[in-house]
Amino acid sequence: MDVPRIVLGVIGADCHSVGNKILDAYFTEAGFHVVNLGVMASQDEFLDAAVESNAGAILVSSLYGHGLIDCEGLRQKAIERGLDKILLYVGGNLVVGKTPFAEIEKKFKDMGFDRVFSPHDDLTEAVKLLRQDLEDRKR
Amino acid sequence: MVMAPKLLLSVDIGSTYTKGGLFALEGEELRLVGREVVPTTVDHLGRGFTQVREAVLSRHANGGHNTNSPFSGTKVTCPALSIPVYWSSSARGGLKIAAVGLTPDLTLSVARMAATSAGGKVVRAYSYELAPEDLEDLRAVEPDIILFTGGTDGGNSRVVLHNAARLAELVSPAIILYAGNRKVRDQVVDILRGREVATAANVMPEVGTIDIEPARDIIRHVFLDSIVDGKGLSSVVAEAGREPLPTPLAVFELVRTIAERVPGWGDFAVIDMGGATTDFYSHTKSFHGGDAIILRGLLEPTLKRTVEGDLGLRVSAEALFRSEASFLEGRLREAGTDLALLKGYVEEVSRRTEYLPGDDRGRRFDRLLAAACVRAAALRHAGIFQRVFTPQGGFLVQRGKDLRQVSRLVGSGGYLAGETSPDILLEACAPGADDPDTRHLVPEAPACYADVEYLIPLLGNLAADFPGAAARAAVAGLKPLGPHTN
Numbered sequence: 001m002d003v004p005r006i007v008l009g010v011i012g013a014d015c016h017s018v019g020n021k022i023l024d025a026y027f028t029e030a031g032f033h034v035v036n037l038g039v040m041a042s043q044d045e046f047l048d049a050a051v052e053s054n055a056g057a058i059l060v061s062s063l064y065g066h067g068l069i070d071c072e073g074l075r076q077k078a079i080e081r082g083l084d085k086i087l088l089y090v091g092g093n094l095v096v097g098k099t100p101f102a103e104i105e106k107k108f109k110d111m112g113f114d115r116v117f118s119p120h121d122d123l124t125e126a127v128k129l130l131r132q133d134l135e136d137r138k139r
Numbered sequence: 140m141v142m143a144p145k146l147l148l149s150v151d152i153g154s155t156y157t158k159g160g161l162f163a164l165e166g167e168e169l170r171l172v173g174r175e176v177v178p179t180t181v182d183h184l185g186r187g188f189t190q191v192r193e194a195v196l197s198r199h200a201n202g203g204h205n206t207n208s209p210f211s212g213t214k215v216t217c218p219a220l221s222i223p224v225y226w227s228s229s230a231r232g233g234l235k236i237a238a239v240g241l242t243p244d245l246t247l248s249v250a251r252m253a254a255t256s257a258g259g260k261v262v263r264a265y266s267y268e269l270a271p272e273d274l275e276d277l278r279a280v281e282p283d284i285i286l287f288t289g290g291t292d293g294g295n296s297r298v299v300l301h302n303a304a305r306l307a308e309l310v311s312p313a314i315i316l317y318a319g320n321r322k323v324r325d326q327v328v329d330i331l332r333g334r335e336v337a338t339a340a341n342v343m344p345e346v347g348t349i350d351i352e353p354a355r356d357i358i359r360h361v362f363l364d365s366i367v368d369g370k371g372l373s374s375v376v377a378e379a380g381r382e383p384l385p386t387p388l389a390v391f392e393l394v395r396t397i398a399e400r401v402p403g404w405g406d407f408a409v410i411d412m413g414g415a416t417t418d419f420y421s422h423t424k425s426f427h428g429g430d431a432i433i434l435r436g437l438l439e440p441t442l443k444r445t446v447e448g449d450l451g452l453r454v455s456a457e458a459l460f461r462s463e464a465s466f467l468e469g470r471l472r473e474a475g476t477d478l479a480l481l482k483g484y485v486e487e488v489s490r491r492t493e494y495l496p497g498d499d500r501g502r503r504f505d506r507l508l509a510a511a512c513v514r515a516a517a518l519r520h521a522g523i524f525q526r527v528f529t530p531q532g533g534f535l536v537q538r539g540k541d542l543r544q545v546s547r548l549v550g551s552g553g554y555l556a557g558e559t560s561p562d563i564l565l566e567a568c569a570p571g572a573d574d575p576d577t578r579h580l581v582p583e584a585p586a587c588y589a590d591v592e593y594l595i596p597l598l599g600n601l602a603a604d605f606p607g608a609a610a611r612a613a614v615a616g617l618k619p620l621g622p623h624t625n
Contacts, residue, residue, distance in 0.1 A: 002293065007346075013529040015433065033293070035346045040433050040527075040536065048242040049346040053294035064530045082298075 004134050005055040007046055009037030012070035016063040019092070023061065023123075030127045043074050047081050056134045057087035060113075065096035068107065075112025087133050091117030091126075146172070146199075147605075149597040150191055151386055152184050152228040152375075155414065155493070155553075159191035160597040161199055161222075162612070169605060169612040173199045174592065184228065185371035189378065192224065224379035225600035228372060229386040234259040234362050237282040237313070239306075240266050241289035241298055246319065248437060249342045250288040253318070253351035256444045257358035258385035259284065260416070268298055269305040282313045284361055286354065287327075290320030292344045299323055303330040314361050318342045318354040337361065347437060359388060387418060387444065389599030390551075393613060395442050396602045398422040400610040407547040408520075408582065409595065410513055410567065412555050414453030414492055417512045418446045419520040425540045432524075432535045439540040445520045450512040452505060452554060453492040456485045463511040470507055481507070509554050510566045517542075517567035517581050526576040537580070545582035549617060551590040561587035561621035588617035 006027060010020050017039045024036045035053050037045055046058050058078075062070060071090060078086050090113045094104050105116040115129060145164040150157065157180075161173040175194040180187035236259040240247025243266045254261050262280045265273050277285070287306065289299040299319050306315055307330050317327050318339040328336055337360075340353040363382045376382055384392075390411065397404050406423040425439040449458035460467065460482065468478050484504045488494050496502045522539020548564050550556065555563065564587040594616040602609040 005294070013527050013534075015529060015531050015534060035291075037346075038433075040435060040534075042435075044244070045435070048245050051242050051295060051298075052245050052289075052343070053291045053346055054296065055294075066530075 003031065003033040004057075004131075005033040005035065005053050006057045006059055006130070007035045007037065007049045007053065007055045008059045008061075009041035009046060009049075010039040010061045010063065011041055011043070011046070012062065012064075012066055013040060014062055014064045014066070014070075015039045016061075016092075019063065020061060023059065026123050027059075027127065027130075032130075043070075043077055046074070047077060047083065050078075050083055050086060051081055055086065056137065057089060057130060060088070060090045062090065062092045062094055065093055067092065067094035068111075071108065071113070072111060078112075085137055087115075087130070087137060088113045089115045089117065089126075089130070091119075091121065093119060146222045147601060148192060148195060148222050148224045149600045150188055150224065150226040150379075151389075151593075151596040151600070152188060152226065152372075152383075153179060153386065153596075154229050155179055157184075157187035157191050158593055158597065159195045160592075160594065161195045162597075162601065164605065164608065167608055169598070169601065169608040171592065171594065171612070171616065174597075176593075183371035185374040185378070188226070188375045192378075196222070224381060225604075226375065226379055226381070227384040227386045227389045227596055227600050234284060234358065234385060235262045235280065235282045236260065236284045236286055236358070237263040237277055237280065238265070239269065239285060239287045239289065239302060240264070241295055241319075242266060244436065245346065246288045246290065246343050249349050249351065250286050250318070252349065252440070252443070253342050253354040254284075254286055254358065255446050256351060256391060256440075256442070257355040258362065258387035258391065258444075259358060260446055260448060269302045271305075274305060274309050277309060277313075278311050281311070284358060285309075285311075285313050285315045286358070287315055287317045288319040288342050290323075290341075291346055292321040292341050294320055294322075296320055296323040296326075300326060300330070303327040307331050307334065316354065316357055316361065318357075349437060349440060351440070359385065362388075384600055386596050386599075387446070389596050389602070390418070391420060391442070391444055391599075393595060393599035393602045393609065394420045394422050396606045397610040397613060398442070400607050401614050404547065404610075404614060406544045407549065408542065408545045408567075408585075409549045409551055409590075410516060410555060410564065411551040411595070412509060412512050412516075413451055413552045415451045415455050416446050416448050417450040417516040418444060419516045420444045421520060421540065421542055421545060423540075423542060423545050425522075426537060427541060427544070429535075431533065432537055434537045436538045439522070443520070443540060445516070447512075447516050447519060450515055452508050452512065453488050453494070456489040456508060459508060459511060459515075460485045463515050466511050466514065467507060470510070474503075480504075505554070506563065509563050513555075513563055514566040514569055517569075518579055521579055521581045523580060524578040526578075539580070541580040542582050543580055546585055547588065548582060548585040549588045549590055549595075550620075551593070551595045556590050556593055558589045558620060564620070587620040589620055590616070591618045592616050 108116040147162045150159045159175045162169045177190045236254040238250040240250045247266045314335045316337045339357045408421040411418040521542045524535045598609040598613040
C-alpha cells in the first residue's frame, strides 16, 4: 500500500519554525510521507508541491495571526489546479485577539478548509482524523 | 637525453570557427605549443577538422611559431597519427531540447536546468497537460530530445500518463527521455512503445530535491549518437578515434575541474558570449543561509549553466535589441546617441553575421550590445533578495542563486576573449534593480580575466583525462584584466 503523502508548511510571511519541525517529525513518525515546505511558504508553493507529489492533504500552519488573509482563496486555487479532492487542514494561532475558537473554525470552514485546529488540540487526534479523512476521500 | 613530451591535439568545431590546439604534456602540466583557427565548413564539418588538424601538426613539425606561447623546440619524434585527438562540437548551436514538466516552478524548472547543464538549448517548455496544439508546435520546432518529466517519485501520475499518451501520437524523430515519476516509468515506456525512448532517474524525486546528473548523462549520449550521424562528423570520429563532447558540456566540466583543482578558484564564473547566445557558468555555493535569510523555491546547484538564446551580438542582435531595449536606450541617451542609429546597426549585423566593425561607431555599438548581453545574462543567472517585513521583524527572502561570493569572472568567446579592460565583464555586477527592496545577487567585485587564446573549450576536452593539468593550464592561459586583478 502507498504511504499517504501530505504537504506541510507555514503560510505567508510567518517565520515560526519550531512547530513546523515538530509536526514534520510527528506526522513522519505516524507513517505519513511529509513534503515539508518550511516557513514562509506561499499558496502556490503548497499547491505546486501537492500537484507534483500527488498529496492527499495540505496542512497549513499559521502562528502570527494573519491566517485569514493568507489562507483566503486556497481552496479555489486548488480546484483551479485540478486538486479538486485535496484535504485542506489549517492550525495554529489563526487570528489575532480573543475570538472564540468556534467562530474561527467557522470562518476557515467557510473558506473551504476541512479541519481547523487550535493550539490546544492533541496531535494524536489530528493524526487519527487525517487518516480517517484520507480514507473517506478515496471512496 | 630528454624525452619528447607527449603531445595531445584538441579541436573544437564551433558554429563559425573550428579551433585546434596542440598541447604538450610535460610531467603533470599541459602547455600549449600551437594553435590554428579555420572557418567551420558547414556543409561537411569533417573538412574543417582535417584542415585544422593538418595545419597545427605541420606547423608544429616545421617548428612554427604561430602561437603566443612560443614553441620551445620540442621535436616531433612520433608520427602525427599517433597523437591523441580530443574534440568537441557545438552542433549547430547546441542540441535542441523541448522540456515537458508538470508545474512551471518545480519539475519544469528542474528539467530546464538539466537540459542546459547538459549543453542543450531549451527550444520549448510545456507544463501540465500537453494540448493537441502543443504537439503541432513541438513537431514544428524539431527538437532532438524531448525531456519528459513530471511528478515526484510516487507522486503525480495522472498528468504524466496523459502526456505520455499525447507524445505517443507525436510524429517526430525526436528521442524522448523520460525522467519523471519513477512509479509510472514502465507504464510510460509501454505507452511510448515503438518510439525511441530513453529513461533516467527522476530529475525531482522529492519536492525541492534536484537530481539532474542521470538525465544529463543520457542527454550527453544522445548528443553523441545524434550529432555524429549528420554533417560529416562520423568521418571525424573515425579520424580522431574518439567521440566528441558537446562544446558547452566540455566547458561545464572544465569549470567544475578548475573549481575543484585550482586553489583560489572555488567561486568563479565564465561568460561565453557569441553571435547567437550568451552562456553563463557559475561555480559557487547557491545559498549561504544566515539568521534572517530564508530560501524559497529550489536550492540551485553549485555548478550551474544558463544559456540565453536571445542574447548575442549577431544572429541574436535583433532579439537582444528587443529584450534589452530600455537598458540600451538609457545608455544611448547618456551618450547622446539616437536609438534609431543602433537599430539600423543591429539590422545590418543580424543579416551579415560575419561582420566585424571597421569604424569607431560600429565598435561603440558592439561594445554597447556586449554590455547588454553580459548584464542581462548575469541578472538572469543570479537570484534575488527581497526584503519582507513580518511581525517577527525584517527578513530577506532569497530566490535563485547567490553569486555574491564569485571572486573571479572570466570572459570567453570571440568578443570577450579580445577584451583588454574589465569594463564589459563588470557590467555583470551592475545592481540593475528598480525596486529598493529587491537586490540582485550578482558578483560584487570580481577580478576579471579574458580567455585570450580560446583555451577553455579546448582544455575542456582534455579535462576528463587530465583534470589537474587541464585546469591549471586553463587558468594559466587567462589574461588578467584591469586593476582589480592579481
